[in-house]
Amino acid sequence: MHGVVVAAGGGARRARPGQGLGGRLAALPRALALAGLLVTGAVLLAVLLAPLLLAVVGLGQFLKYQLNHGVNFDSQDVRDLLGLLVGLAFCRFGLPIALLAVRRLAMLTRRLSAGWCGVAIGEAYAPAPVPDRPGSRKVSYQRRMSWLLGDASTWRDLEWLVISALVGWVLLLAPVAMLCVGVVTFIVPALGSLPVFHGLEGLATPPAFPGNTPFVLFLIGVALAGGGLWIAPTALRGYGGMARLVLAPSREAELARRVEQLAQTRRETLDTGAAELRRIERDLHDGAQARLVAMGLTLDAAGRLIDTDPAAARALLYEARDTSARALAELRDLVRGIHPPVLADRGLADAIRALALDSPLRARVTGSLPGRPPAPVESAAYFAVSELLANVAKHSGGGTAEVDLRYSDGALRISVSDDGAGGADPSRGTGLSGVARRLAAFDGVLVLSSPVGGPTVINMEVPCALS
């Protein structure tokens, strides 16, 4: 559920529909596009309902015919049963596809609502079922259907298809219609009466009502067209609001999703923590501890030899010294991996600067923080940047990297970009999903944008308070 978010091309940022003339003009094609989406939805609904209807009617007809004519079998039965069969076949093969298409449509509506109508709509789809067998991608029909039909979101999406088909188009088409009527019915005939635009005369006949002078017609036309333009953004927002009313998950569903997410991140955090402790224990056991034992033995041997063979004793003492130096080096590496001292000393910004200095890349660090994030966040962010810089050096093929860190809107924001070849793929195990997983424990997200040909930009965001 919380993996690496791959940045979408258009971006699903929430934007208010523009209030200037440009924004109002842009609202019209957007309304038309949404209307197109609405028509697609209606068609989809028909595709979904028709075979079901066919199956039910076929069965009904068949039974009725049997009752009325006694038990027999003729061409009428063949027709009815064929309907039933087609309907059943659709349920078996087409229904999951159609339902997923509905879901796609609803997701597109959510995205466009955020981008065009300025109304952000959350989603709470149940996570996709895991495959029947590990390694295969197959999910049985029964499980797939119970996943789809058991998800309240599916029903909300269907509800949205119906409601938008019934009333949505009024909101979307009203501004466009006002503009068209204003121009075609009023402005064109009004202008047609002027000698300059003589050719327009035949295009439309002026509506007949008392006092329909060209001037009055023109005024009415301008008012209608202007009104259409004027209400377009409002209509779009209204449409978005309506969509949210239907499509937004219930509080219960949102909480359920949150609980599931928390349970998962907690599990992963505990697993990671336990694995880390095991690693540290093993490193100490095989490293420093073993070296100290060896040192003790060497010193003991030196003690025994010191009177009889001072030269050999001296050699053993030097050996003990070298062993202690190696133990120190190992402990230093271990400590760096647990909690880098420079992070404790100086905080995140300087620790990242130290990382950049140690990186084989030409790494530039910009930005600063007005305070210190909580220690666990600091540590997670540090190791994230460390991992990402190592990734850049290993995989990107680029030679320079830029790290920017700042704090705004209650979140620590770090971006790491490079001049490499791009095309980073989180599924190919470049450590990105590991970083995303660790950040998820703090409700942090990692957004990757890495078009082939570069540049790769990774944005990380972790909500936290500074002290």
Add this chain to the structure above:
Amino acid sequence: MRVVIAEDLFLLRDGLIRLLEAYGFEVAAAVDNGGDFLSAVRSHRPDVAVVDVRLPPTFTDEGLRAALRARAELPGLPILVLSQYVEQLYARELLADGAGAVGYLLKDRVLDGAQFTDAVKRVADGGTAMDPEVIARLLARSAATEGPLAKLSPREREVLSLMAEGRSNAAIAARLVVTERAVAKHTASIFTKLDLQPSDDDNRRVLAVLAYLGR
């Protein structure tokens, strides 16, 4: 030669005192925190100060900050900073004033008493003593990004890293078991290849190399 020591761990402080006294230094004061260190250098005006980076009360980089303060107050005061780990960031801060007479070494280096006291003397005399690990990382970084460093021969790179650690031609010659003339030849070649101003003054030469690597 009079030394002031700032080290909070008793075992290590004691060990340092014994080591330095064994090599003929006079320990004027041995303190265990940053504040006491500042007053000790003010009153004793030692020939060199040896400071641990991590000191109470904050147990962060208290010692480093005290060292930088002391240098600001008493310009040119030779200071050798010891640490359980080395950071290029801190090395840069210590070198920032360009005056030399600074050292930055891993605590591990005290294990080799002769080498360590040699470094202390070098700093006291106005030279530098950078930990080999700092230099290795500087070189790795410079080598990764294409540049004139690639033009150096392996031997020249060896000489360059020893020079960056702060060693004189004589010391480098002894270390590599070659004549001083051979080292001088390598040094001249390095300076030409890196397009640096040659200098007869050891300290200025070291600082130029460090500045070049730290770019």
